[in-house]
Amino acid sequence: MWTLPILLIVVTILISIPLSSYFASVMDGRLKGPRVIAWCQSRLDSGPQNWKQYAVAMLIFTGALFTYGYLVLCLQPIAPLNPLGRGILAPSTIFNTVISFMTNTNLQHYSGDQSLSNFSQIFFILPNMFLSASVGFCALTAIIRCFRGEPTVGNFFVDMWRVVVFIYLPAALIAGVVFIWQGMPMTFASQHSVATLQAGAMGLDSHGQAVPQHIIVGPVAATIPIKMLGTNGGGFYGMNSAHPLENPTAISNFETTFLMMIFPFTLVLMYGRMLRRVRHSVVIYGVMLAMMIGVIWWAINFDTLRPNPAFTGTPVAHAYHVADANAPGGSLAFTVPKVASLPVDQALGNLEGKELRFGTSAGAVFAAITTDVTCGAVNAEHDSLNPIASISPLVGMWLNCIFGGKGVGMINFLIFLIVGVFLAGQMVGRTPEYLGRKVGAREMKLAMVALLVHPLLILGPSGVFAATPWGTEAVANPGPHGFSEIVYQFSSSSANNGSAMDGLGTTYGLNNNPSPAPEAVPWDIATGLVMLFSRYLPILAPMAMAFYLGRKKPAPASLATMRDDTWTFGFLILGTILVIGALLFLPVAALGPLAEQFGPIPFGG
Numbered sequence: 001m002w003t004l005p006i007l008l009i010v011v012t013i014l015i016s017i018p019l020s021s022y023f024a025s026v027m028d029g030r031l032k033g034p035r036v037i038a039w040c041q042s043r044l045d046s047g048p049q050n051w052k053q054y055a056v057a058m059l060i061f062t063g064a065l066f067t068y069g070y071l072v073l074c075l076q077p078i079a080p081l082n083p084l085g086r087g088i089l090a091p092s093t094i095f096n097t098v099i100s101f102m103t104n105t106n107l108q109h110y111s112g113d114q115s116l117s118n119f120s121q122i123f124f125i126l127p128n129m130f131l132s133a134s135v136g137f138c139a140l141t142a143i144i145r146c147f148r149g150e151p152t153v154g155n156f157f158v159d160m161w162r163v164v165v166f167i168y169l170p171a172a173l174i175a176g177v178v179f180i181w182q183g184m185p186m187t188f189a190s191q192h193s194v195a196t197l198q199a200g201a202m203g204l205d206s207h208g209q210a211v212p213q214h215i216i217v218g219p220v221a222a223t224i225p226i227k228m229l230g231t232n233g234g235g236f237y238g239m240n241s242a243h244p245l246e247n248p249t250a251i252s253n254f255e256t257t258f259l260m261m262i263f264p265f266t267l268v269l270m271y272g273r274m275l276r277r278v279r280h281s282v283v284i285y286g287v288m289l290a291m292m293i294g295v296i297w298w299a300i301n302f303d304t305l306r307p308n309p310a311f312t313g314t315p316v317a318h319a320y321h322v323a324d325a326n327a328p329g330g331s332l333a334f335t336v337p338k339v340a341s342l343p344v345d346q347a348l349g350n351l352e353g354k355e356l357r358f359g360t361s362a363g364a365v366f367a368a369i370t371t372d373v374t375c376g377a378v379n380a381e382h383d384s385l386n387p388i389a390s391i392s393p394l395v396g397m398w399l400n401c402i403f404g405g406k407g408v409g410m411i412n413f414l415i416f417l418i419v420g421v422f423l424a425g426q427m428v429g430r431t432p433e434y435l436g437r438k439v440g441a442r443e444m445k446l447a448m449v450a451l452l453v454h455p456l457l458i459l460g461p462s463g464v465f466a467a468t469p470w471g472t473e474a475v476a477n478p479g480p481h482g483f484s485e486i487v488y489q490f491s492s493s494s495a496n497n498g499s500a501m502d503g504l505g506t507t508y509g510l511n512n513n514p515s516p517a518p519e520a521v522p523w524d525i526a527t528g529l530v531m532l533f534s535r536y537l538p539i540l541a542p543m544a545m546a547f548y549l550g551r552k553k554p555a556p557a558s559l560a561t562m563r564d565d566t567w568t569f570g571f572l573i574l575g576t577i578l579v580i581g582a583l584l585f586l587p588v589a590a591l592g593p594l595a596e597q598f599g600p601i602p603f604g605g
Contacts, residue, residue, distance in 0.1 A: 001304065005296050005365045008254070009289070012261045019262070020269035026166045027141045027159065028274065033166065041161050048152035051547040054142050055540055057156035058135060062102055062536075065131060069098040072124040082117035083190050089115060090508040090516065092524035099528040101128035103535035104136065104232060104405060106376055106498040109506050109524055111238030113216040118190055121218055125234065126226065130172075133230025133406055134163040139539045140267060140407030143414070144274045146546035147435055149554075153547075167263075168229060175225035175259055182255075183248040186221035220246060228259035231405045233376025233498040241366070241379040242355045253358040253379060257366060260375040264403035267410055275435070279565035284413060287570045291402045291577070292372050295392045299364035303389035308350040309597070313341035353384025364389065371396030374405035376498030383485070383501040387596035390484060390501075391589055397488075397495035398585045399577060400454060405496055411542045412454075413573075418447040418545070420576035424562060433561065436554035446545035453537045455584045457494040457530045462487045462588070470522040476503040480599060484592035493527040494534040 025031050032038045049057065072079075073094045077087050089097065093109055100107045101124070112121065138160055142153040180186050193212040196202055202211040220236045224246060227234060237243040247253050268288065272281020317338040321331040354363040363380025370377050371393035382393060396402055401412040422439055425432030432439040465471030465486050475482030485501040492499050500506075505517035508524065517523075555561075563569060 001300070001361050004254070004359055004361055005300070008257055008261065008365070008369075009293070012258060012265050013289075015262060016265040016269060019266045020273055023167065023266055023270040024273040026162050027144075027270070029158075029162075031162075031166060037165060041158060041165075044157040044161050045155055046157065047155065049155055050151075051142060051146060051153050051543050054153050054156050055543055058138070058539075059536065061156065061160070062132075062135065065102045065128060066098055069102060069124050069128060070094060073097065073120060076117055076120050079117065079119040079123075081119035081122065081188060081190075084117065086115065086117040086120075087510045087512055090511045090513070090520070090524075092521045093508045096524040096528040099531050100498065101125065101232075101234065102132055103496055103531045104132040104230065104374075104408075105493060105496045105531045105535070106227075106232045106234030107493055107500065107527060107531065108234055108238075108498065109520065109527075110509055111507075112235060113218075113237045115509055118188060118218045121223060121236065126219075126223060129223070129226040129230050129232045129234070130164055130168055131160070133226070133232060134160050134168065136405055136407035136411070136539070137163045137167075137267070138407070139543065140271065140410050141274075143411060143543055143546040144271060146543070146550040147275060149550045168226060171229050171259075172225035175229065175255065176221045178255055179221045179224055179252060182252040183245075184221040184224065184252065185217040185245055186219060187217055188219065189217055191216055215245075217245065224256070225259065227377060228256050228375065229263060231260050231264065231373050231375040233260075233370065233378075235377060241377045242381075244357075247355075247358075247379060250358050253362060253366075256377070256379075257369060260373050260377065261369060261403070263406050264373045264409050267407055268403065271410055277435070277565065283565055283567065283570040284410075284417075284573075286567070287574045287577075288401070288403050288409075288413065290574065291399070292369070295372060295395055295402065296365055296368045298395075299368040299385075299389050299392035300361050302392075303364045303367075303386045304349040304361045306349055306386055306389075307346035308344075308352050308386060310352075311342045311344045311346060314339040350384070350386050350389075353381025355379055364392075368392045368396060370499060371492075371495070371497055372402040372404075374400065374409065374495055374497045376492065378499050381502060382488070382499060383503045387481070387484070387593045390488075390593050393499065394484075394488060394491060394585075394589065394593070395581070397491040397497050398455075398458070399581050400495045401577065408496065408539065411539065412450075413577075414542060414546075415447050415450045415538075416577045416580065417573050418443065419451065419580070420573045421562065421564075422447075423576065424572055433555065434549065434564070436557065436561075437549050437552040438555065439549065443545050443549050446541045446548070450538045450541035450545070451580075453534060453541075454494055457534045458487065458490045459584075459588065461490045461526055461530060465490075465522075465526070470519045470526075474505045474517065474519040474523065476505065480592050480596035484596065487588055487592055489523070489527060490530060493530040496531065496535055 073089060096109050138156055141159055145153040192215045196213050200210045202213050205211055223236050235246055237246050241247040241256055247256055268285045269281050272278040314336055319333055319335045321333050348360050366379045367382055401409055401416060403409050404412055418439060421434050422432045422444055466483055471486045475485055485503045488501045489504055506520055506523040508516040508520035
């Protein structure tokens with residue numbers, strides 16, 4: 001039960017410590033590599049860039065990724081490596097998918113094994129997973145250089161080269177070999193047709209012959225390592241990491257979970273090493289780790305250790321009222337009849353939607369971690385979590401700084417940190433400082449822009465879709481659960497996460513699909529725009545903030561200086577994150593998961 005999360009956290013901590021030293025040497029340019037690699041890197045070096053030039057280069061690069069991705073997906077029907085004849089995706093789905101993979105969100109309004117050819121998997125999915133994952137890494141490096149007071153922040157293209165060549169490629173190669181050993185497919189073939197053990201289990205053809213089972217395969221072992229290392233989350237199969245070919249064994253499940261944790265953990269310590277403030281980064285690491293342990297405990301305690309309320313029945317009939325301005329007396333009366341419990345043994349907790357090959361707690365652990373590190377891969381159905389347990393992945397996306405994605409999670413944490421030191425300074429009547437530099441009005445304005453973009457892009461669209469047919473016709477479950485599905489979708493989009501509660505009808509699929517989800521197009525467009533704005537605004541504003549703060553002259557420390565390498569500082573930041581998070585999102589949690597868990601419909605009373 002608890003062995004899996006404890007082992008994952010311990011192993012990740014132990015490996016992240018030495019790995020952070022390697023990351024710092026790579027990003028500081030101390031690791032040159034073989035001569036041919038150094039030569040290629042020199043060809044990319046267009047000279048030092050200030051933060052604005054660095055940001056423009058990043059935006060131009062991602063714009064090129066958008067154009068390239070759109071072209072590849074549009075060419076799918078006529079491109080090679082398409083023996084199954086996959087057609088073109090719907091235009092709105094192409095728009096959503098290209099933005100999704102360009103922004104490292106990897107939200108999938110399609111099923112990869114049913115909609116994409118091997119050509120698209122190799123030439124669209126794989127490059128975007130490597131390159132989009134590196135953008136946040138580069139952005140954090142630029143911010144560190146700003147904090148160091150350097151006149152320039154490096155060169156974006158050189159940083160991108162270093163991250164991909166020295167970090168992602170070697171790690172993905174090693175992980176891929178282990179996955180192949182565990183039985184993950186790695187082939188250019190697209191499909192195997194095999195006879196079923198029970199003849200005719202797949203039906204009979206027009207001649208009365210048994211139809212074989214068609215098993216989709218492809219370069220899975222090449223895709224999954226960077227899917228997890230880059231906290232991408234976009235699965236080769238629609239079932240993602242619950243699919244037996246995408247996650248064959250308990251060993252591959254452990255490796256998969258570890259891979260999505262290791263780089264976010266390491267980057268926090270890299271931050272301290274590059275700033276030469278390791279103790280400060282250890283405090284940040286401890287705060288993030290405490291929050292991660294909390295959400296993992298919450299998920300296990302309220303899902304793995306609790307029965308599914310849907311099976312417990314309603315022992316006594318009761319009535320309740322729902323406010324309705326058009327009804328007599330201003331409310332409608334409903335009666336919940338007595339319902340007998342289903343004869344289901346729930347000694348192992350809520351098993352609905354779980355893949356038990358990995359153990360009873362693996363689904364809950366994965367659900368908590370994948371949203372903490374903004375990966376979005378899933379090995380269980382989040383729609384089937386007990387309502388109160390679903391708060392765990394939602395909190396991971398709402399706070400968006402519990403380690404978070406590569407680089408971006410640390411950047412988001414810095415926003416809360418700046419707000420925390422500002423509030424502390426106001427309480428004691430002293431000008432707030434960070435890294436010995438005064439935090440002024442300009443820095444606070446930029447921090448607030450970055451802080452408020454996230455909740456605005458979740459709550460605003462969620463309210464619109466919950467109040468219109470775009471949302472009400474897409475949900476499979478009315479009431480609080482349907483509202484939770486809507487909020488989850490926009491939370492996932494804004495947090496660059498990509499996971500989903502699959503009760504929403506958001507899939508159009510191939511363009512010739514005769515029966516797409518009725519509201520698929522609005523969902524494609526809305527989530528695409530949310531992913532776009534929530535990716536780059538929270539990166540650009542902190543980069544500007546770090547530049548303006550870093551160019552200030554450090555003030556000498558005094559007895560009144562608040563040290564940033566003590567646990568008192570850690571508790572201050574933890575309290576800031578929890579209070580701000582609760583103020584922003586607790587009402588939404590009350591309307592969704594909490595109302596479903598404790599309200600009269602469909603559970604409790």
